[in-house]
Amino acid sequence: MPDRSFSALARRAVAFAVLLLVCVAARAQDLASFEKRITVKVLPNGLTLILCERHDAPVFSYVTFVDAGDVNDPWGESGLAHMFEHLAFKGTTQIGTKDYAAEKIALEKVEEANNAYEAEKLNPRGSDPAKLKELYAKFQAAQAEAHKYVIPNQFTEVAERNGATGLNAETGLDDTMFFWSMPSNRLELWAWLESSRLYDVVPREFYKERDVVLEERRMRVDSNPIQRMLEQFLATAYVAHPYGRSNIGWPSEVSQITATEAMAFHKKYYVGSDIVVAVVGDVYPDKDLPMLEKYFDRVPGGPKPEEMTTVEPKQFAEKTVAIREQTQPFYIEGYHRPNYRSPDDAVYDAISDILSNGRVSRLYRDLVEDQQIAADAEGFSPYPGDKYPSLFALYAVPLPGHTPEEMRDAIHKEIDKLKTTDVTDAELKMFKTRARADLLRGLASNQDLAIALAEYQTRYGDWRELFRQLDQIDAVTKADIRRVANETFVASNRTSAWIETAPPPTPPPGKTAQPAAQNGGAQ
Amino acid sequence: MKIRSLATHLLAAALLAALAVPTAAVAQQSKPWEKIPIPPLRAFHPHQPVRIDLKNGIVIFLQEDHELPFVSGSVLIPGGARDEDPAKTGLVDLYGQAWRTSGTTELNGDAMDTWLEERAAHIETSGGEDSTSLSWDSLKGDSDQVLTLALDLLFHPRFNEQKLQLAKEQDETAIVRRNDDESEIAGRESEKLVYGATSPYARQPELATISAVKLSDLQAWHDRTLRGKLIVSVSGDFDPVKMEARLREAFEPLPLVQPQPARQDSFSEPQQAVYFIDKPDVDQSNIQIVGLGTTRHNPDVPTLAVMNDILGGGFGSRLFQKVRTELGLAYAVGGGIGADYDHPGLFDVEVLTKSASTVEATKAALNEISGLTARPFTQAELDRAKDDILNSFLFRYDTRDKVLAESVRLEFYGYPENYLETYEAGIRKVTLADLTAAAKKYIHSDKLAILVVGNKEQIQPGLDSLNLGPVKPIDITIPGLPTQPPAGAGAQQQ
CATH class of the missing domain: 3.30.830.10 (Metalloenzyme, LuxS/M16 peptidase-like)
Structure with missing residues (x-):
């Protein structure tokens, strides 16, 4: 259950994976033919069901796409959306418990004990160690009592025993997704499981799971130099909008999230109007839709929760983050850009494609092939999300002996070129050809298609935009690219971050120096 | 050796309760999901190349x-x-x-x-x-x-x-x-x-x-x-x-193919020891418990696949239930005996835990590994593992592309065309006795090396408290590393 982070950067200096194309069954290659196979139904509670028929094999994949993510975390509770996502695997009042009535009372006591412990721990006049110890013991005892009623991991066990494959969830800044694939004779069982956890979640084993999430943070962020840098990069690029907050949450905030807060988040955001469920595979709307409606109708209705309304103020000063540590150098910079609804959205796609897509791309040809100063260099956007105004980011991985400064200068030379000279006809045509082919390639897997349909349905209110985006792409002109480059790539709109390799620390007097091997080999 | 985990006890108890008369103390779980019909899966013949x-x-x-x-x-x-x-x-x-x-x-x-x-x-x-x-x-x-x-x-x-x-x-x-x-x-x-x-x-x-x-x-x-x-x-x-x-x-015009000469590799199992690599810039230890695995030619592979599922495959496994769910010590935990097509794979159990709980998490994982021989497999575990594997087996050949890739793989390594069918049938036949015998044959704690990569200063108690002999540091210095640019030569912006 990862939070969604920028994994491409975590890759080492590698250029191109071999593309083994997956060719599975779409009986269709355009909007018209998909129209025939897709059924959309909005239930009275506001929840949208999308069914896409593909009868090649007796399987289906689904995604539950919730239009709430970590941007919706209240201030001081970063990581809450992700924490709730973990809770959604813990079962319901019917699954995962031996006696829910008794468990409910025990869970209330856990909450009371946690509140008492936290209050003493955070006592502004300082906490009393003896009292703290006693309250902690009570908190532990309350959890042990509640645990007596738990059947651990029963929800996931039932799913896995029934063939669930690729079972997971992801919490992004913008949204949260739950997904897996299953044999199609389990469709009704899946509908029961999935709808149950959407409306009937129980804050079971919450505080143990919070420890698990803190381990996830240590794995993904604290123990990875590039992710550490990215967290600081975003925190610097944004002063007001929650895109600047850690996706997985700041340690002090995640470690204080309570089950009550997680349940409040659920109550507010997990309403029908915030949820799209897409199923792709061996399904038959005539037969299956009434059954699915019956289960998903159990999700509470209510108006769509208010959107997060903070708008990042216009940046007027260039900002930098310099990290000096014993890891290899890296350079990244980002420029604020509008969100996905901007008429220029496809222009940004064109710029990142021309700068970064493949061996003919400008950054590869210049930094990697010609100058031979970088192992990899790319521009990408939107980052870190697309629902709100985000960044156009560019990064380069220096070859041994080369510095972040050289990366910066080379990247600036390339973006200056975009501002002063039109891209070539050939470049623009390549972008458009690739966009069309990549769209079709993306339809191959049931799971990917389910995610794409649900995302477009959520963002545009109509899955058909998945295909219509090609019209926007076709409309991009050379003049658009120059105009947008000039508007975006200006110094006062820039945040940059880099890692410089620091020498190993000199040992304090009286201590023997550690051999270089103990320092991860950097010397 | 610890007694079996509380969680497993409870799970076993609950599953038994479903069969037995409900007791007064604990209400019986109604299990509404078991009343949902599961029609037979329609016939499906993967499209062969x-x-x-x-x-x-x-x-x-x-x-x-x-x-x-x-x-x-x-x-x-x-x-x-x-x-x-x-x-x-x-x-x-x-x-x-x-x-x-x-x-x-x-x-x-x-x-x-x-x-x-x-x-x-x-x-x-x-x-x-x-x-x-x-x-x-x-x-x-x-x-x-x-x-x-x-x-x-x-x-x-x-x-x-x-x-x-x-x-x-x-x-x-x-x-x-x-x-x-x-x-x-x-x-x-x-x-x-x-x-x-x-x-x-x-x-x-x-x-x-x-x-x-x-x-x-x-x-x-x-x-x-x-x-x-x-x-x-x-x-x-x-x-x-x-x-x-x-x-x-x-x-067709190419000459008769020359077969690749068979490799003469020799493999030996490691000895039990604790190895350590210090990485001062992290706050989490990466623990690998490793030994020699097996090849897919081994007729015990279906049994080992079931044992892997019980040990470290998915949410219901012993490692996940204990180390993650019950102890909250890790986000990433799992592993098992690896089987490669033409040489022994790795036995590898992995746990990632905060520096301070390194020893506790290592002990917990070791305890689950040795528990394979010490704590009897239950029918409930066997049933669960078989369901996990068999009900998702379809996903090995649900697209034409997967079927093609499997055909190429079997041809490359010289396995029979019906390998998947044989393997699936093998899984169905696994018994508790098979599991017990396989654990005895393949699980040897004294043939597992323990590697910890982590922050030495933060790992308290230290790895010596595992009581598995002196901790052996590993030198990972990169030979011939070019001189680093001088400090401060980064992107200074004025």
Whole structure:
């Protein structure tokens, strides 16, 4: 259950994976033919069901796409959306418990004990160690009592025993997704499981799971130099909008999230109007839709929760983050850009494609092939999300002996070129050809298609935009690219971050120096 | 040895309760999900590719699929990094990069890039552990031309010095950066502990071995391996009659294939010991408990797959239930006995936990491993594991592409065509007695090495409190590291 982070950067200096194309069954290659196979139904509670028929094999994949993510975390509770996502695997009042009535009372006591412990721990006049110890013991005892009623991991066990494959969830800044694939004779069982956890979640084993999430943070962020840098990069690029907050949450905030807060988040955001469920595979709307409606109708209705309304103020000063540590150098910079609804959205796609897509791309040809100063260099956007105004980011991985400064200068030379000279006809045509082919390639897997349909349905209110985006792409002109480059790539709109390799620390007097091997080999 | 976990007790108790009369103390779970009908799965026959055996020994697989307007293919060539000269470790990787980027005698790599990108098409080459490959894909309309170009690259490559240099820069960067990421260190070093640092299955390229590779080595490698038993596979929206004719025309004239000489590898199990690599910039320990696994030829593999599921596969496994759910000590925990197709895989159990709980988490994981022999498997565990594996078995062949890939894999490693069916039948037959016997035969705690990568100062209590002998530090210094740029030479912005 990862939070969604920028994994491409975590890759080492590698250029191109071999593309083994997956060719599975779409009986269709355009909007018209998909129209025939897709059924959309909005239930009275506001929840949208999308069914896409593909009868090649007796399987289906689904995604539950919730239009709430970590941007919706209240201030001081970063990581809450992700924490709730973990809770959604813990079962319901019917699954995962031996006696829910008794468990409910025990869970209330856990909450009371946690509140008492936290209050003493955070006592502004300082906490009393003896009292703290006693309250902690009570908190532990309350959890042990509640645990007596738990059947651990029963929800996931039932799913896995029934063939669930690729079972997971992801919490992004913008949204949260739950997904897996299953044999199609389990469709009704899946509908029961999935709808149950959407409306009937129980804050079971919450505080143990919070420890698990803190381990996830240590794995993904604290123990990875590039992710550490990215967290600081975003925190610097944004002063007001929650895109600047850690996706997985700041340690002090995640470690204080309570089950009550997680349940409040659920109550507010997990309403029908915030949820799209897409199923792709061996399904038959005539037969299956009434059954699915019956289960998903159990999700509470209510108006769509208010959107997060903070708008990042216009940046007027260039900002930098310099990290000096014993890891290899890296350079990244980002420029604020509008969100996905901007008429220029496809222009940004064109710029990142021309700068970064493949061996003919400008950054590869210049930094990697010609100058031979970088192992990899790319521009990408939107980052870190697309629902709100985000960044156009560019990064380069220096070859041994080369510095972040050289990366910066080379990247600036390339973006200056975009501002002063039109891209070539050939470049623009390549972008458009690739966009069309990549769209079709993306339809191959049931799971990917389910995610794409649900995302477009959520963002545009109509899955058909998945295909219509090609019209926007076709409309991009050379003049658009120059105009947008000039508007975006200006110094006062820039945040940059880099890692410089620091020498190993000199040992304090009286201590023997550690051999270089103990320092991860950097010397 | 601890007693079995509370969680497992409760689980077992609950499952028993479902069969027994409910007790007064605990209400019986109503299990509404068990009342939901599960109709029989409709008959499904995976679409098998057409197999064509050429007289020279080359095998072609054609998998038609007219749903999307693409054609893709690949040529798999026996021989890979494990067969390269140890003094030139990295040669095959460099070959895999430079083969494509160099291009052909007719069309150099840069021109090929442009030609392909104009068509949103790809031709790629790559070097792996036991094979290299050339693959291509394109829209249907361009597929004839792309195939012509791919075959030209296969038969008439022209290795280029500059492109080799570029590939070397990529690999040197990877070497210089290989100690930055904790999990990369743990993965690499744990393989070395099992196979040996100089083993063809664990050795790593160094700056010196990369620099020793010459352009002529790439051509020589190419000429030698292309005489092997090639496996050609094509899938997508093509005319099978025409495609067969095309491929026969290209591959039939080749001489009789020369089989790859059988490898004479020797494998030995590690001794129990604790190894440590200090990484001061992390706050989480990466713990790998590793030993020698097995091969898929081993008739015990279905039993081991069931045992793996019970030990470390998924949410219901012993490791997950104990270390993650009950103790909250890890996000990432799992593992089991690995089985490779033609050499022993790794036994590998992994736990990632905060520095302070390193010893506690290591003990908990070791306890679950030794528990395989100490704590009897239950019928509930066996049933759960079989359900997990068998009910998801369909996903091994639910797309034409997966079926094709499986056919190629079985052909490459010389397994019978019905391997999957046999394996599935084997899983169905596994009994509790099989599990007990397999645990006894394969689980030997004294043949498992423990590797911890983590922050020495934060690991309290220290690893010596595992009481498994002196902790052995591993030196991961990168030989011949170039001088770093002086401090402060970064991107100072004024």
